Amino acid sequence: MSTTDPELELAITGMTCASCAHRIERKLTRLDGVEATVNYATEKATVRHRVDVDPQLLLDTVAAAGYAASLPPPPGEQDGTDDAAxxxxxxxxxxxxxxxxxxxxxxxxxxxxxxxxxxxxxxxxxxxxxxxxxxxxxxxxxxxxxxxxxxxxxxxxxxxxxxxxxxxxxxxxxxxxxxxxxxxxxxxxxxxxxxxxxxxxxxxxxxxxxxxxxxxxxxxxxxxxxGAALRALLDLGAKDVAVLDEHGVEQRVPTDRLAPGTRFVVRPGEKVATDGEVVEGRSAVDASLVTGEPVPVEVVPGDTVVGGTISTSGRLVVRATRVGADTQLAQMARLVEQAQSGKADxxxxxxxxxxxxxxxxxxxxxxxxxxxxxxxxxxxxxxxxxxxxxxxxxxxxxxxxxxxxLLVGTGRGAQLGILIRGPEVLESTRRVDTVVLDKTGTVTTGVMSLVDVVAAPGEEVDDVRRLAAAVEAASGHPVARAVVAGSAAPLPPVTDFTSLEGLGVEGVVEGRAVVVGRPRLLAERGVDLPAALLAAVEAAEAAGRTAVVAAWDGRARGVLVVADTVKDGAAEAVASLRGLGLRPMLLTGDHARAARAVADEVGIEAGPDGAGVVAEVLPAEKLAAVRRLQQQGHVVAMVGDGVNDAAALAQADLGIALGTGTDVAIQAADLTLVRGDLRLAADAVRLSRRTLxxxxxxxxxxxxxxxxxxxxxxxxxxxxxxxxxxxxxxxxxxxxxxxxxxxxx
Structure with missing residues (x-):
């Protein structure tokens, strides 16, 4: 068979055991020019066939074996498979x-x-x-x-x-x-x-x-x-979009009417309708859907954006580059489906x-x-x-x-906040030797928090925190929200507020011109950082944290350090997993310094091959990392919470999702920890093994x-x-x- 031969996915009904799937697979494969794989769990048959093979022959062959099959519906039509099931x-x-x-x-x-x-x-x-x-x-x-x-x-x-x-x-x-x-x-x-x-x-x-x-x-x-993971994943996309015509007039249309080259508008708080390139505007885009990184990514004209991500601040005009089945969201759905289909029953x-x-x-x-x-x-x-x-x-x-x-075990698990999908899950827990932990939202809270304030010599920490929070209160950026949440004192009002996209904010508080932003912003304003503040910035960045500098009246007054903090009990959870004979690893789309700092804090050590932490990976690379471990002979459990973890969760021998995460991750996983407490992961493995x-x-x-x-x-x-x-x-x-x-x- 050639890789260019057409491929069909048939929905099969009437199977009662794995031998039914094997029988259908044998019948289809015996046809000249046909290769078939039948998955009993998903009740689907993936069939690759020569162009001259009539699809009706495939349906008749399945019917002759005593079962019923149906072809996928034409584009735009509703699939009745869910209703039939x-x-x-x-x-x-x-x-x-x-x-x-x-x-x-x-x-x-x-x-x-x-x-x-x-x-x-x-x-x-x-x-x-x-x-x-x-x-x-x-x-x-x-x-x-x-x-x-x-x-x-x-x-x-x-x-x-x-x-x-x-x-x-x-x-x-x-x-x-x-x-x-x-x-x-x-x-x-x-x-x-x-x-x-x-x-x-x-x-x-x-x-x-x-x-x-x-x-x-x-x-x-x-x-x-x-199939619930795929439905949940595809539901994440925007349903309609404001399209710009040649005169710049906006008109809302369903997203399935977008074509490559179409210009559309994304307002603050809206989802990006499809993959594209920014042509106008600046904004901080929440791309955690794809990267898992909690800090929004600043985009300007010429940058690419991914469908399903969210613009958190500015208005964008985007030119569509990929639509429909070609988008990154659709490709992620295919990754989940392929990983689920490849899992042995x-x-x-x-x-x-x-x-x-x-x-x-x-x-x-x-x-x-x-x-x-x-x-x-x-x-x-x-x-x-x-x-x-x-x-x-x-x-x-x-x-x-x-x-x-299974009923008693899953019932007891539900009481403890652990949901077990089925008996095949129990078999996996017995053999698992490696547990891969997603960082953001799993080991860490996934929410930016103010973790440190360093004042310049002669300045008060409380003044730095209060004045910086007063200006940041007028901004909706996640870093700004973390600074505001970290200040318990009543905040004075701010006037003449200005948001400098990608750099910071400024305003007048109590008669002082306050600037809060990245060190680059202060450098552009001609404000030098004293040695103590420069050292604080470098230490924060070395630990994978975000540092912003507060200045007023032309002088740098302090550094505020914001970070995604480790969850309570994460270190205890890692120790418990190790006690069960599992080797914990950290897998994240975040940068290596932040990942290593979190790993050190929770007690994840580099293994014999030095692969205790795998950082800066996209969803496809997370999937590849899990496959690589499996090819090395490891039986892998994956713990995650985000859409970007869904494919890896489905590919892993045992997928464990946090119930506080996305529906996509939960549906792709084998075990769900309802309370989002990582310590339940070890309990879930022990309960699964006992039930098995x-x-x-x-x-x-x-x-x-x-x-x-x-x-x-x-x-x-x-x-x-x-x-x-x-x-x-x-x-x-x-x-x-x-x-x-x-x-x-």
């Missing part, structure tokens, strides 16, 4: 509610003898009918599709088990003695000599359906969120074993039936033993193993139970009624084991 999830929820409500009385009547009133078995049949047909339909349909292609999954075993228990009960009710009014369940332990047609097993069929629908619903809801253990376990159970049930008949057993005894094999093999405990532990260990324990005991019980059932030593009870007890064990996670501290 929401409808599918709503239908699954209705099936779960109906199954749960109807199964409960069926199970109670079958298991509690005092509840077995006259005719209870017929009432059970009425209640069970919708459960084993309509509610269990997804399992029956998947089993039929699998059978048509000569495959077997857990859906096959669920369907066969539910149908076997139901059909046996129907036969027992209509042909056997189970339909007699006044019948109650007996408790014969073995199939030999038991009245197999005197019992019904509808509680088994309904309970299995309800339990496994609950697991399917949890899984589907997690998958539904896979962790296939559940139950699905992996099903390929062997399910056919083996079906064969064992047939051999049991034939063996009993050949050895002289009655047809009732043979059928009873075979049904016992199918019932005891019903994967009720297997189906509960993951969702119950519980899931593995559940799966082990569920399989061990099946393996041990199957020979007993095949030998006729287990009545199907007792098999159903044993299956229920195995489910109780799994649930009880999962509930231990509520005690996590």
């Amino acid at each position: 929401d409808a599918e999830l709503a239908l699954l929820r209705r099936r779960l509610v109906v199954a749960s409500v109807l199964a409960l009385p069926v199970v109670v009547m079958a298991m509690v003898p005092p509840a077995q009133l006259p005719g209870w078995q017929w009432l059970s049949l009425v209640l069970a009918a919708p459960v084993v047909t309509w509610a269990a339909w997804p399992f029956h349909r998947a089993a039929a599709v699998n059978a048509r292609h000569g495959a077997a999954t857990m859906d096959t075993l669920v369907s066969v088990g539910v149908l076997a228990a139901t059909l046996w009960s129907l036969v027992a009710l209509t042909v056997g003695t189970a339909g007699e009014i006044g019948m109650t369940h007996g408790f014969s332990l073995t199939a030999a000599g038991s009245d197999g047609l005197g019992n019904v097993y509808l509680e088994v069929a309904t309970a299995v359906t309800a339990f496994l629908l609950a697991g399917r619903y949890v899984e589907k809801r997690a998958k539904r969120r896979a 962790v296939q559940r253990l139950a699905d992996r074993v099903a390929g062997v376990f399910v056919p083996a159970v079906l064969v064992l049930a047939l051999l049991t039936l034939a063996g009993w008949l050949l050895l002289g057993g009655s047809a009732t005894e043979a059928a009873t033993a075979a049904v016992a094999v199918l019932i005891i093999a019903c994967p009720c405990a297997l189906g509960l193993a993951t969702p119950t532990a 260990a519980t899931i593995r324990g559940n799966l082990f005991w569920a399989f061990a139970y099946n393996v041990a019980a199957l020979p007993v059932a095949a030998a006729g030593l287990l009545n199907p009624m007792i098999a159903g009870l044993a299956m229920a007890l195995s489910s109780v064990f799994v649930v009880t084991n999962s509930l231990r996670l509520r005690r996590f501290r």
